[in-house]
Every structure is written in structure tokens, then in C-alpha cells.
Amino acid sequence: MSFSNNDFMPCEQVLPNIVLYIDHEIFDDQQLNAVELHFGTCTDCRDQMEQESAALLLMKNLLCNALNEELPESLCDRINQQTEDLYIQMKQGAQSSGITEITYTQTTYTEITSDGATQIEITSEIRREFPQE
Numbered sequence: 001m002s003f004s005n006n007d008f009m010p011c012e013q014v015l016p017n018i019v020l021y022i023d024h025e026i027f028d029d030q031q032l033n034a035v036e037l038h039f040g041t042c043t044d045c046r047d048q049m050e051q052e053s054a055a056l057l058l059m060k061n062l063l064c065n066a067l068n069e070e071l072p073e074s075l076c077d078r079i080n081q082q083t084e085d086l087y088i089q090m091k092q093g094a095q096s097s098g099i100t101e102i103t104y105t106q107t108t109y110t111e112i113t114s115d116g117a118t119q120i121e122i123t124s125e126i127r128r129e130f131p132q133e
Contacts, residue, residue: 009034011045018049022056064112 009031017026017035026032039046 008041009038011038011042014038014042014045015048018045018052019056021049022053060112 014035017031020026021032021035026035039049
């Protein structure tokens, strides 16, 4: 494949596209080819791209590790106690209003894969039980 001088992109245009290139977010084939051609001929921009890529990978790994920390047991105990207290209050209030139980559950799961993709899954559930009239 041959490129003309019109296909060559100057450093000033390549540098703002480095993160887009790393994240595979350059969708225009002509622009992608011009950026890749530039990296093939300009060692300064290629080095900058490799440094940015390494820094982003390090940040993703640090973030992934930070998200895997365990909660302190005292915090879990406080949350469980507050949930139990709230349940008792709701149950007492339900007797006067006719509602027997309301449950709300939300689970969030975040994963940053080794290839840099981010997956977030949020599951919510609301369940209400009313007495039969």
C-alpha cells in the first residue's frame, strides 16, 4: 500500500489522537491508517503512544485492584444492623398501613479486563408483598 504526502499526518494532529488510538476509538479507516503510518515513521510519537499505553494499563490495573478490596467487618456489621433496624421499622409501619414487606436490592459488578475493556453490570430488584384484602 502506498501513501502520498497528503496521507501523512503531522505530530500536532497525531498527539491528540493517541488515547483514541490506544482505546480503539478511531473509527475512520483513513484517519486510523494515517495515525498508524505516522507511528511507523515518527519515533517520538510512537514512544509517546507506548508511554501513554503503559500508563493507562497501570491505572486500569490499580483501579481494578482497588475495587477488589474487602469491606472492614465493622462496616459490614453496621450495615447489617441498620438494615435490620430499617426492616423492623418498616414492618411496624406496615402493620398500620397494610403493607407487609418491601424489599429493594441493587448489585453492581465492575470489571476492567486485561485488554482495557470495561464491563459494568447493574442488577436491581424491587419486591413488594401486600396482604390480601
